[in-house]
Amino acid sequence: MQTPINLAQRGISAADPKFLAIAPELQANIVKSHGRRHTASIFFRFRDGDNQQQKARQFLQELALNDLTSALQQQHDTEQTKHDHQQRFVVTALLSAEGYEFLGVPAAKRPADPQFAAGMKGSNAALADPPVSTWDSAYQGPIHGMILVAFGAPTRTKLDQRVRGIVQRLRHADLAAVLCVEEGDSIQNADGQDIEHFGYVDGISQPKFFLEEVAGMERAHWDPLMPLRLVLAPDPAGTTGHSFGSYFVFRKLEQNVRGFKEREKELAVELFHNPESELAGAMAVGRFENGTPVTLSAEDLKIDGSLIPTADLGRINDFNYDTDPGQRCPFHAHIRKSTPRGVVPGPGGTLDGEKNRMMARRGIIYGHRFVHPNEAIFEEMPTKGVGLLFMSFQHNLASQFEFIQQQWVNNPAFSQPAPPTGLDPVIGQGPLPDGVQRYATTYNDASTLATASAFGGFVTLKGGEYLFAPCLSFLRTLLPART
Ligand code: HEM
Structure with a gap:
């Protein structure tokens, strides 16, 4: 039997069998950016009521079976796109501590990070964040999760179509309230580089996890190669023994x-x-x-x-x-x-x-x-x-x-x-x-x-x-x- 992956190892090949063993279980966009030009972040809260917990579980299960992109799939898609130039979706699902609570996941199977358990509102004073009452209303109450849909075509048309489908499924039979859909649309400068609204190129400095990403890169003064443990956390709810997830910060x-x-x-x-x-x-x-x-x-x-x-x-x-x-x-x-x-x-x-x-x-x-x-x-x-x-x-x-x-x-x-x-x-x-x-x-x-x-x-x-x-x-x- 293969020895398990060593998350402390600095640098691993994307083709290493040890990484390939965890990649079908791991969601996309964690160890490698999806890099798509357009995104939608769908925030939702399941509604209370009879049998709602079961329905919520069913929704997420079907989403995982039909829509969600694994790290392995992302890798394959990137290779495919290089050959056929077809755009492919990346879809990921993330849950808040309140989402886990709603689903009735036992405490021992939930991500244990105390900051996660208290939610971002719990760190409001420590981070010197503005009062929650001044936030967009969508974020003021409980949030159960976010579904990220990303697509690389020049226009949003296909992405919006896919998002409408997911929003409909969430709202079907009063399963969930869709709190907001945040649309992300990248802008490029004259050199084709992504910029942020103040006009500066962004996304240059990132930790890199794969040897292929740093091949040929100058690293004498700053080496961005990092071990996978920088972003991976064991998922206690996994069933395969190769189960990792990652904590995620979202700030508008x-x-x-x-x-x-x-x-x-x-x-x-x-x-x-x-x-x-x-x-x-x-x-x-x-x-x-x-x-x-x-x-x-x-x-x-x-x-x-x-x-x-x-x-x-x-x-x-x-x-x-x-x-x-x-x-x-x-x-x-x-x-x-x-x-x-x-x-x-x-x-x-x-x-x-x-x-x-x-x-x-x-x-x-x-x-x-x-x-x-x-x-x-x-x-x-x-x-x-x-x-x-x-x-x-x-x-x-x-x-x-x-x-x-x-x-x-x-x-x-x-x-x-x-x-x-x-x-x-x-x-x-x-x-x-x-x-x-x-x-x-x-x-x-x-x-x-x-x-x-x-x-x-x-x-x-x-x-x-x-x-x-x-x-x-x-x-x-x-x-x-x-x-
Ligand atoms: C509107 C808000 C923000 C703007 C306009 C902004 C802008 C930028 C720009 C232009 C860069 C340089 C590009 C690069 O090195 O990748 C950068 C880098 C970076 N930003 Fe931000 N940023 C924002 C929010 C944040 C937040 C909230 C954090 C974390 C708390 C953060 C952490 C970083 C880090 C870690 C780097 C890389 C620095 C390095 O490795 O040299 N940024 N940001």
Whole structure:
């Protein structure tokens, strides 16, 4: 008999029999992003009533047997699509702690993470999240689960058709209330890279799990290869002995684009007396809009007087901050706060310890814009109604997502207590005083480090939940077999 997979092993082949043994049981999109251009996240709550628990179990069982995509299927589909160029759906189902409760799953068979059990609302104060009463109404009450449907065609037509079918099945005979369907639609820049609404390329830095993904990749300064245990958690409800699931964070983050872009310009004037300089925004995010890390040296960037990097650099990820005490990339920049890449102070602050906090980010932007983000002038930029459907998979909510949000991005004393670093300008939540965040007013010159007026408050949480992506054997056997 084959020895079981070692989840602590850093790097495994996608064709390794040990991975192939767990892949039919594992849902898609956890160890590898679905990468589709359009998504729908269907949030639902089962209705109380006679026999509703059985009906809910039946619905999920049929969904698992007919619709859900396994990691193995995702792998096969990717290969097929390379040959026939046909788009294929990815469908996954996730349950909240209240969903498990409704289904009557015994406590010993439920995912045990305490943060998951309490739900995102339970961490409201700890994360400095806005009060639940200010969230979109869909998220204010109990949520039992989310079904993600993703499709790669240029238009949403086929995706919407599939979603309508699933919504109908959920609503049939009053089984469930469909609380909302969040539509994610990616937008690309002129180079074909996915961007978020502030105009920056996103999705560059990710943990990678498969040797094939890092083949040929430069990894001298930052190695993204991580063991599967970063995102997999044993599923106690599995029936095959190869059963893993993953904890999932969903956060609907609204972006005040106009506010952010105006503030970027003001900061460019404040720091560099140049409203056209892209460096101010890059220092807030940690990358230029085209993805180029701002910590690369001036020679690497080949920047001219206006500090606009040459376009060909873009999505570089082989870097760290070892030679940058804040004079190129400020300590408070979004990507430096959320992944400090080795500059972790204090006892136990090892690189591996830091890397174990990484998450597999699977978000997509939402909200329709008539003018492309890279072209819009201030008057055409939205102040609400657009944003990021932040999604991430992890092994443990407290030590990954919650730690990053609470101890790093919201914590003005991270990563430098004195003088304090200040909040992350993109997602930091909490008091935001002027005169804390520091920038070099001459790029790469530490003697010019100076504080500036506060940058932040342009991203607002509109709702969310902690969910678990169960293994497929649990969902497929929710109803006992008839004898
Ligand atoms: C509207 C909200 C957000 C925006 C606009 C945003 C934007 C970005 C951008 C432009 C990047 C650079 C691309 C890349 O390196 O992949 C990035 C990276 C990243 N973001 Fe966010 N983000 C948001 C929310 C979040 C949240 C909620 C978290 C976690 C609490 C987060 C964690 C990260 C991490 C870990 C990275 C990779 C950093 C690295 O490895 O260097 N982001 N984000």
